[in-house]
Structures are given as C-alpha cells and as structure tokens.
Amino acid sequence: MNRLTTSQGEFDLARHPANPRDPLRAWDAADEYLLRRLEGAEGSEPIRPSGTVAVLGDRWGALTTALAAHHPVQITDSYLAREATRSNLLRNGADPGSVRLLSVRDAPPERVDLLLVRVPKSLALLEDQLHRLAPAVHAGTVVVGTGMVKEIHTSTLKLFERIIGPTRTSLAVKKARLIHCTPDPALPRTPSPWPYRYDLPDDTGTVAGRTVTNHAGIFCAERLDIGTRFFLKHLPARTGPDRVVDLGCGNGVVGLAAALANPGAAVTFVDESYQAVASAEATFRDNTGPEAEARFLVGDGMTGIAPASVDLVLCNPPFHSHQAVTDATARTMFHGARTSLRQGGELWVVGNRHLGYHTQLRRIFGNCVTVAGDPKFVVLRAVKR
Structure with a gap:
C-alpha cells in the first residue's frame, strides 16, 4: 500500500490483489501530473470536473479514487484494475456505488464533458476506445491524456488528432507528459476498425x-x-x-x-x-x-x-x-x-x-x-x- 498526496486529498492506494511485499505502486508520476493539472498546475487554469467525467484506462484506480466526489465513469479493459478501484474506493471511505465501473466491452456514456485518458500500452486499444467515445465528445468537452514519456509517441498523438481533434503535448515533468486535445465536431465519426x-x-x-x-x-x-x-x-x-x-x-x-x-x-x-x-x-x-x-x-x-x-x-x-x-x-x-x-x-x-x-x-x-x-x-x- 502507498499514499498518494494531491490537492484533492491524501489517498492510500494498493494494486489488486493487495500485497504488502509488492514493490510496485498503484500510481505513478503520470497520474500525479494529471491530477495537478486539474487543479491548475504551473499557473494553468484549473479544470473543474463537471457534467459526465469519464476516466479511460485508469490502471489501479488512483485517478478514479481521487475524483470519486465527482462520480466519474471508469472505463477499463482490466479486471484487476476494476477490482483495485473498488478496493481503493472502500479503503479511502468512498462509496463504490458512486462511481460507474464499465469495461471496454460495455456501451460508453452517451455524453462526456471531461475525458481523462491514461494512455495504454496498446495503441490498438487506444484507437478502438477513442472511436467508441468520439460520438459522446462535443465541442465543449475537455480532453486530457497522460502517460510516461516512453508511452507517448507520435503515433499516439496522431490518433487523438485523427479521431478527436487538434492535439498538443505538455512539457515533461518527472518523465511524465500530458496530452491536450481539442474536440473538432466536424471530424467524421467512423467506426472502430477492430476486431x-x-x-x-x-x-x-x-x-x-x-x-x-x-x-x-x-x-x-x-x-x-x-x-x-x-x-x-x-x-x-x-x-x-x-x-x-x-x-x-x-x-x-x-x-x-x-x-x-x-x-x-x-x-x-x-x-x-x-x-x-x-x-x-x-x-x-x-x-x-x-x-x-x-x-x-x-x-x-x-x-x-x-x-x-x-x-x-x-x-x-x-x-x-x-x-x-x-x-x-x-x-x-x-x-x-x-x-x-x-x-x-x-x-x-x-x-x-x-x-x-x-x-x-x-x-x-x-x-x-x-x-x-x-x-x-x-x-x-x-x-x-
């Protein structure tokens, strides 16, 4: 178990199944960077979560747990991530029922006002999920992605650009980077090429x-x-x-x-x-x-x-x-x-x-x-x- 300290609060977090001898944390610098950005890190304007908040690819529930007060929708391909989120919500006094836990196989929300994306290891999974979520994104949707520098490539940015809209990246902090994407409603909404x-x-x-x-x-x-x-x-x-x-x-x-x-x-x-x-x-x-x-x-x-x-x-x-x-x-x-x-x-x-x-x-x-x-x-x- 380990403690994540953010402006949203302090959170005890663990992977699933919880193992005190596991040296791997349930969060990393990319999760921290995104949470700081929401609160206006480095002089930027704060992003106040409102409407439907969707968290895509949250690896061990750190983002969902920190934002539990905003009743986010978590979308994941990982059973372990889903169970870690349940456990971390309970561990930190949040009601798991206040968060919608969806798999990538479930129908996504019909409207998303704040989309937070933890960039997955699989570029194909990112492509598939951006296609599935694109119809729910509108001109006012705030889209922010996060990942470690080694996880974000030119091909990653091109996916956001092609499916959602104009995209730029932040400076690197602690080897983590943010992706800022501005939805373009004029882009054609095409189906996912998968499976x-x-x-x-x-x-x-x-x-x-x-x-x-x-x-x-x-x-x-x-x-x-x-x-x-x-x-x-x-x-x-x-x-x-x-x-x-x-x-x-x-x-x-x-x-x-x-x-x-x-x-x-x-x-x-x-x-x-x-x-x-x-x-x-x-x-x-x-x-x-x-x-x-x-x-x-x-x-x-x-x-x-x-x-x-x-x-x-x-x-x-x-x-x-x-x-x-x-x-x-x-x-x-x-x-x-x-x-x-x-x-x-x-x-x-x-x-x-x-x-x-x-x-x-x-x-x-x-x-x-x-x-x-x-x-x-x-x-x-x-x-x-």
Missing part, C-alpha cells in the same frame, strides 16, 4: 487454417506470437472428458487447439482482459460446433475455478505489468493452477528460456520436466502429486 481477424499458419497443428478473432488490446493482435506458435507444436495429446483451463487465454488459440484435439474436453478460457475473453469466445464459437462445451471467465487467474477440479492447465504467462517487468503474475498463475488441479493433474507452460520458470515450478509443485525447447522458448510440465 482484426487472420488465418493461422500451416504449422500450428489442429488449428492450422482456422480464423482467429482479435479485439483491440490483446497481446500480438495482428499475428500469432512466436511463443504460442511454439506451444501449439508441443501440446499434450489427451483424450476423454478432461477439464482444461486456458489460463491467460488471450485470443483463445491454445484452448481451441485443446478442444479440437480432444472433443471430449470441457475447456475454460480465463483472462483478466475483457477484450481477451471476448476474443477467445469469438475464436472458439467460429471454429467449433454448437455442441462444443466451453466457459469464458474474466477474472484474476484461477480464483474463479474450484479447487481440485481441473485435469489440465495450459499457460503462456505474461511477464510485464504495464511497463514493469515482473514474474509476479506468473507466480500467481502457477500457485492458482496447483490449487485448482486434481491429484495427477498437469500444468503445461511455455515461456522464454531466460525467465527460469522451471525453478518456480519445482518450488511450487516439487517437480518440473522440460517437454520441448529451442534457443528462445521452453515448454514445461509440472504435475500435482
């Missing part, structure tokens, strides 16, 4: 030639990432009524491969991204018959899966949390997988060789074998004894 679909290459086993649906913001949305491609060549050959989880499913290609290889399997697709789970469901439904059994869960890893109920977990874990490199997410996934697996159940993991997942798996499961490897990736198997 994007492509056919899988011939060397991907049971899913070769299948069409994959990718909503904006998911990892490697425009092509099959090489780690997944390697994983698809080395998935376990199983038959019978297995309960399988595609953990951190992304567009669902791995879970689809498991379902096609074993029609008796019941596959659950899990991700903390609303866009990812929507992609996985579209991919699965487009490539299987109506009798195919599957579940699609947006959540925090395996927390929504009953203990000792799963036969096989397939996982290509992320090793970034926004811009931070961390193995915390992978460790949480591995622990969750062990809890949810039955005795004799297996966790199969693909990862970059240098990440050393075999060490963590041996510590958590007591065993780990290398199924396949090349100079960049390894496929590992751990069994619950």
Whole structure:
C-alpha cells in the first residue's frame, strides 16, 4: 500500500490483489501530473470536473479514487484494475456505488464533458476506445491524456488528432507528459476498425487454417506470437472428458487447439482482459460446433475455478505489468493452477528460456520436466502429486 498526496486529498492506494511485499505502486508520476493539472498546475487554469467525467484506462484506480466526489465513469479493459478501484474506493471511505465501473466491452456514456485518458500500452486499444467515445465528445468537452514519456509517441498523438481533434503535448515533468486535445465536431465519426481477424499458419497443428478473432488490446493482435506458435507444436495429446483451463487465454488459440484435439474436453478460457475473453469466445464459437462445451471467465487467474477440479492447465504467462517487468503474475498463475488441479493433474507452460520458470515450478509443485525447447522458448510440465 502507498499514499498518494494531491490537492484533492491524501489517498492510500494498493494494486489488486493487495500485497504488502509488492514493490510496485498503484500510481505513478503520470497520474500525479494529471491530477495537478486539474487543479491548475504551473499557473494553468484549473479544470473543474463537471457534467459526465469519464476516466479511460485508469490502471489501479488512483485517478478514479481521487475524483470519486465527482462520480466519474471508469472505463477499463482490466479486471484487476476494476477490482483495485473498488478496493481503493472502500479503503479511502468512498462509496463504490458512486462511481460507474464499465469495461471496454460495455456501451460508453452517451455524453462526456471531461475525458481523462491514461494512455495504454496498446495503441490498438487506444484507437478502438477513442472511436467508441468520439460520438459522446462535443465541442465543449475537455480532453486530457497522460502517460510516461516512453508511452507517448507520435503515433499516439496522431490518433487523438485523427479521431478527436487538434492535439498538443505538455512539457515533461518527472518523465511524465500530458496530452491536450481539442474536440473538432466536424471530424467524421467512423467506426472502430477492430476486431482484426487472420488465418493461422500451416504449422500450428489442429488449428492450422482456422480464423482467429482479435479485439483491440490483446497481446500480438495482428499475428500469432512466436511463443504460442511454439506451444501449439508441443501440446499434450489427451483424450476423454478432461477439464482444461486456458489460463491467460488471450485470443483463445491454445484452448481451441485443446478442444479440437480432444472433443471430449470441457475447456475454460480465463483472462483478466475483457477484450481477451471476448476474443477467445469469438475464436472458439467460429471454429467449433454448437455442441462444443466451453466457459469464458474474466477474472484474476484461477480464483474463479474450484479447487481440485481441473485435469489440465495450459499457460503462456505474461511477464510485464504495464511497463514493469515482473514474474509476479506468473507466480500467481502457477500457485492458482496447483490449487485448482486434481491429484495427477498437469500444468503445461511455455515461456522464454531466460525467465527460469522451471525453478518456480519445482518450488511450487516439487517437480518440473522440460517437454520441448529451442534457443528462445521452453515448454514445461509440472504435475500435482
């Protein structure tokens, strides 16, 4: 937990799930810079929130919590960000019911008077969301974005310019920058170009030639990432009524491969991204018959899966949390997988060789074998004894 001090007040903030040993804060200099700008930082005119305030991409709820008195609408692709916001509102004495918590899959507000944008890592997600919000923006809407300098590129500014209106940036402060955008009602309001679909290459086993649906913001949305491609060549050959989880499913290609290889399997697709789970469901439904059994869960890893109920977990874990490199997410996934697996159940993991997942798996499961490897990736198997 950490304390954010602003002119709006002091706020105790934590990521989700809260972990006192987590060295990563629930806010950064970009969040601070935006909040100071609202109060008239560096001699500028204050921006008084009024009307409908929309906060897009708030990473851990810092902006929404600081502005809770103005009843903002938060729009996020992250289940973890949404739950962090709920917790941070409660932690700071605010009523979570006073804030509208929307996912990027929900219909956006019909009118937005103040739009605050935390620039996401994914340019595609920013493009998609600006398209979705543009009809709600009017000539009087104040639009302010924020991000660290390394997150804001010329392509970022061009998106604001093309979809919303004339755009300029601020000076950098503590390696953070603001984006000021003036809505131009004369700009044509065009639909988002997302989702994007492509056919899988011939060397991907049971899913070769299948069409994959990718909503904006998911990892490697425009092509099959090489780690997944390697994983698809080395998935376990199983038959019978297995309960399988595609953990951190992304567009669902791995879970689809498991379902096609074993029609008796019941596959659950899990991700903390609303866009990812929507992609996985579209991919699965487009490539299987109506009798195919599957579940699609947006959540925090395996927390929504009953203990000792799963036969096989397939996982290509992320090793970034926004811009931070961390193995915390992978460790949480591995622990969750062990809890949810039955005795004799297996966790199969693909990862970059240098990440050393075999060490963590041996510590958590007591065993780990290398199924396949090349100079960049390894496929590992751990069994619950």
